[in-house]
Amino acid sequence: MNTLGVVIPCHRQERFLPRTLAALRSLPEGWRVEGALVLATPQGVDSAPPALDPDWKWLAPNPGAAREPLTPGAARMAGLAACGGEWVLFVDADVEVDAAWLARALGETASANRSRLAGLWGPIEEWFVDDRGHESRGAPDLYRVGMRDRNVDYLATLALYRRSALLDAGGYDPRLRSEEDFELGLRLRARGSELRSLGCLAARHFSAPRPSLGELSRRWSSGLCFGQGQVLRLYLGKPGFGTLLRRQALYLATLALWAALPLAAWIAAVRSTPAPLLAWLAVAAAGIAAMAVRKRSARLAAHSVLAWTLNGLGLVVGWFRIDPRAPREAPC
Numbered sequence: 286m287n288t289l290g291v292v293i294p295c296h297r298q299e300r301f302l303p304r305t306l307a308a309l310r311s312l313p314e315g316w317r318v319e320g321a322l323v324l325a326t327p328q329g330v331d332s333a334p335p336a337l338d339p340d341w342k343w344l345a346p347n348p349g350a351a352r353e354p355l356t357p358g359a360a361r362m363a364g365l366a367a368c369g370g371e372w373v374l375f376v377d378a379d380v381e382v383d384a385a386w387l388a389r390a391l392g393e394t395a396s397a398n399r400s401r402l403a404g405l406w407g408p409i410e411e412w413f414v415d416d417r418g419h420e421s422r423g424a425p426d427l428y429r430v431g432m433r434d435r436n437v438d439y440l441a442t443l444a445l446y447r448r449s450a451l452l453d454a455g456g457y458d459p460r461l462r463s464e465e466d467f468e469l470g471l472r473l474r475a476r477g478s479e480l481r482s483l484g485c486l487a488a489r490h491f492s493a494p495r496p497s498l499g500e501l502s503r504r505w506s507s508g509l510c511f512g513q514g515q516v517l518r519l520y521l522g523k524p525g526f527g528t529l530l531r532r533q534a535l536y537l538a539t540l541a542l543w544a545a546l547p548l549a550a551w552i553a554a555v556r557s558t559p560a561p562l563l564a565w566l567a568v569a570a571a572g573i574a575a576m577a578v579r580k581r582s583a584r585l586a587a588h589s590v591l592a593w594t595l596n597g598l599g600l601v602v603g604w605f606r607i608d609p610r611a612p613r614e615a616p617c
Contacts (some may be wrong), residue, residue, distance in 0.1 A: 289321035289391065290373035290448070292364030296507075301491050302380040310338070311386045321364040322378075325355040342367065354507070358457030365448070365456070373451070375444045379491050380409070383441065383564040386487040390445050393483070403450035403478035406440040407487030408432060413494040423495070433484040439470025440480055443488045450478050455479060460519070460607055463512025467532065471525045496588045501595050510599025515607040517600070533600060539590065540597040542569060 291309060293302070301324075309318050320341040337343075346355065346363045355363070360377050372394050376382055390405045391433075408430055411423030430437060444466070454472045457465050470480060493500065504510050513533050520526040530537075542565075549561040576586035 287316045287391075288319050288370040289316055290344045290365070290368035290370030292323065292361055292368060292373060292375050293320065293378050293604035294323045294355070294360035294364065294375075295378045296325045296354065296357075296360075298377070298379040298492075301379050301381060305376060306337075306341075308382045308384045308387065311384045313391055316391060319368045319370055321367040323355070323364045325357075327354065327381040345514075350487055356459050356462055356465070356508075358461055359459035361457050362459060365451070371433050371448055373448050374445055375446065376488070377442055377490070380443055381489045381491070383486050383488055386483060386485055386520040387445075389423040389483060389485065390487075390548075393481070394447070401477060401479045402481060403454075403473050404430040404440050404443040404480045404506065405444050405483060406430075406437070406480075406486060407483040409442055409487055410489045412489050414481030414491055415494055420491075421494075427490060430482040431484065435482055436483070437470075437480050437482045438474065439467045441466040442490060450476075454478070455613065458613055459513045459615065460611055461515050462512070462519070462603065463492045463583075464529075465512070468529075469520075471528065475524070480606040497587065501592060505599065507518075507593060510596050510601075511606055514594060514600040514603025514605075518604045518607050519609050536593055536600055540601070542572070543594065565608050 289312065293305070295302075309320070312318065316341050318338070322337075322341065322343050324343065324345045340384070344363055344367055346360075354381070364375075365373055372391070374382070374387075386407055390407075396402075408426045409428060410425055411427045413421050413423055415421075428441065446447045450473065451469075454469065457469055460469060473480060489544060512535065517526070517529055517533065520529055546565055549565040552561040553559055573583075573585055573586050573590060576589050580589070581597055
């Protein structure tokens, strides 16, 4: 009997847990689950805990209401230490795993000629749930990985990892508030490991309707905006820094645009001409207009600029909110 380890970090978005737990009860013959649900916030879960099978356990590695929530990487590594299995499925609490994808993925793990295979995922469908419980479909392929088998740079939201490959690479970095998935992918690929996307629906991700100001507020208050700066600080002067810098190019460009505004105002004052300010307004208006055409909505374009600005500011804050010398051990 093969054991599949399953780790589900709980960041107060657990009302969808019963869907994923149900999907995990229908594993292919010869497989069993050994799972860990990790209470990542001091406040506990946001709804009544679902009934668990005997092979599941709750972990509370972060006791005390005064403590900060665990980072995504810390929660996953605590769960990894508590469950068995040569292969371990990491899935967020607001994600419903597709049973057919999981069956195919477990079949892939048994392939003898895939010794370099370190991880699997696939297309994730986006779903929105409003306050009345009404569900509506969003993006059919949230991460745009495509409906075909192919190699990918990283896995996120849903990830089936070979335990040995994950540990050999050092595991998730518990210091990062976000970007932990992409950063782990950098290390795995640097070691020659292969990450694959299977060309069939892997899961459904549920959330409140987006885009919204509430979501932007949540990302800031939870620290998710800070990970971009944290990971850049960690990789400063190291291989991979350029890749990470390009990944944050949109946020950096937005910050540069805002930083140019006081410079344009100063030049306009010194030269007694509005030309620099008009030039800045023209560039900003052209960018928003291009986004409005692309998104077919001026409101969504303005929201995008606001989101890029918030993430850019978070990048700056995150740069100073991490100690590169801090130990990488996850609490347990």
